[in-house]
Amino acid sequence: MNEAGAVLQSRGLCKEHGQGQGLVRAVDEVDLDVPAGEMLAVTGPSGCGKSTLLHLLGGLERPSHGEVWLAGRRIDALSERALARLRRRSVGFVFQAFHLVEELSARENVELPVLLAGRSPRAARRRAALLLEQVGLADRARHLPWELSGGQRQRVAIARAMANEPLVLLADEPTGNLDTAATLDVLRLFEGLRAAGQTLVIVTHDERVAATADRVVSMRDGTFVDDTRLAGRATGGLGDMLGLGE
Numbered sequence: 001m002n003e004a005g006a007v008l009q010s011r012g013l014c015k016e017h018g019q020g021q022g023l024v025r026a027v028d029e030v031d032l033d034v035p036a037g038e039m040l041a042v043t044g045p046s047g048c049g050k051s052t053l054l055h056l057l058g059g060l061e062r063p064s065h066g067e068v069w070l071a072g073r074r075i076d077a078l079s080e081r082a083l084a085r086l087r088r089r090s091v092g093f094v095f096q097a098f099h100l101v102e103e104l105s106a107r108e109n110v111e112l113p114v115l116l117a118g119r120s121p122r123a124a125r126r127r128a129a130l131l132l133e134q135v136g137l138a139d140r141a142r143h144l145p146w147e148l149s150g151g152q153r154q155r156v157a158i159a160r161a162m163a164n165e166p167l168v169l170l171a172d173e174p175t176g177n178l179d180t181a182a183t184l185d186v187l188r189l190f191e192g193l194r195a196a197g198q199t200l201v202i203v204t205h206d207e208r209v210a211a212t213a214d215r216v217v218s219m220r221d222g223t224f225v226d227d228t229r230l231a232g233r234a235t236g237g238l239g240d241m242l243g244l245g246e
């Protein structure tokens, strides 16, 4: 199974937690196709299964049933070792709480995945310098996370997520801890990545964030209840969308 052009797919994807009376089906028979280069937003109320879906798609959790395919390769049944390698090299993760390594500088945080992928310190340094430049933080490379604002931390986290040129960037409430100006910075970065052909899946309950996507799927109780392609999403300025003057 590999629909032409889909970089990320799921079929009959299910995740159950607990058992008996306490059984929760966090993700319930989800079929998803994310074409290469698409920016997809996943929305829905708290507890509807958005984060669980993202974890399944990125190989952070294993499904109870169903399949996940990344670039034509079935990943849900990979060994732990193969899955860890895939997460390091082929998937970029961005989290609401940033999850930077507090003891490492911005530059070292971005270098780390490159080193873990087996590349040389020199290559890691070059890649980190380029990415920090692209997220507008070249002058903060030596700063530790606590010396950065929330928005700056998230930009470092995005640079880190892009370190190994992932097939797909998965973001879980990436603007959930940010003020409007920092949200705008993050959305501009996502917009730039999308323009460069990056595939993105963004979990958000911020409608303004969802409005910047190519397509929005809405979840309720573990399933998709709506799937809408946003025509003309690229026409309005992000600043207008967020109620700011650009």
Ligand SMILES: Nc1ncnc2c1ncn2[C@@H]1O[C@H](COP(=O)(O)OP(=O)(O)OP(=O)(O)O)[C@@H](O)[C@H]1O
Pocket (backbone or CB within 6 Å): 017, 018, 024, 025, 026, 044, 045, 046, 047, 048, 049, 050, 051, 052, 053, 205
């Ligand atoms: N490890 C777990 N054990 C038991 N139940 C879980 C576990 N993880 C998630 N759940 C349950 O699965 C459902 C989906 O949770 P999930 O975190 O995916 O929702 P969400 O839409 O991301 O919510 P939010 O927007 O609040 O982050 C919820 O009912 C949650 O309580």
